[in-house]
Amino acid sequence: xxxxxxxxxxxxxxxxxxxxxxxxxxxxxxxxxxxxxxxxxxxxxxxxxxxxxxxxxxxxxxxxxxxxxxxxxxxxxxxxxxxxxxxxxxxxxxxxxxxxxxxxxxxxxxxxxxxxxxxxxxxxxxxxxxxxxxxxxxxxxxxxxxxxxxxxxxxxxxxxxxxxxxxxxxxxxxxxxxxxx
Numbered sequence: 001x002x003x004x005x006x007x008x009x010x011x012x013x014x015x016x017x018x019x020x021x022x023x024x025x026x027x028x029x030x031x032x033x034x035x036x037x038x039x040x041x042x043x044x045x046x047x048x049x050x051x052x053x054x055x056x057x058x059x060x061x062x063x064x065x066x067x068x069x070x071x072x073x074x075x076x077x078x079x080x081x082x083x084x085x086x087x088x089x090x091x092x093x094x095x096x097x098x099x100x101x102x103x104x105x106x107x108x109x110x111x112x113x114x115x116x117x118x119x120x121x122x123x124x125x126x127x128x129x130x131x132x133x134x135x136x137x138x139x140x141x142x143x144x145x146x147x148x149x150x151x152x153x154x155x156x157x158x159x160x161x162x163x164x165x166x167x168x169x170x171x172x173x174x175x176x177x178x179x180x181x
Contacts, residue, residue, distance in 0.1 A: 137169070144168045 148164050 140169065141165045
């Protein structure tokens with residue numbers, strides 16, 4: 001047995017002995033401490049927790065509304081982007097149609113100008129051909145008169161010249177010159 005073998009273990013420790021007065025004072029101090037904690041600690045801590053909970057709820061609601069707004073703005077952006085693409089396609093198509101119209105107009109104007117130039121050239125060629133035929137006719141008349149004077153050996157009157165030239169021209173084949181003109 002040890003050094004404490006003859007001693008009553010319960011009676012030797014005053015903290016382990018039941019003391020009704022100490023128990024009452026312990027309960028009173030506990031209740032008083034509980035009341036003080038409730039008034040000065042639990043109340044403010046509870047209010048702070050409630051404020052924090054309300055702040056977190058407000059932040060969550062604000063985040064959800066911001067997310068909803070972001071989704072709405074994204075949808076608007078997508079709609080605007082689609083509209084811009086449609087407008088760009090329409091503008092590109094309108095530009096293509098305008099280019100085709102201008103091309104057709106320019107080709108038409110070029111063809112009209114070509115027709116006009118060809119017509120003017122033909123008119124000039126016809127006028128030059130007629131002038132050439134008239135010049136050849138005058139040359140033929142002079143040659144015919146000269147030949148007639150040499151053949152007959154005498155000078156003919158104006159009426160004789162005219163009749164002789166007209167007969168020579170009637171007999172001459174000038175149809176090739178007319179068709180060229």
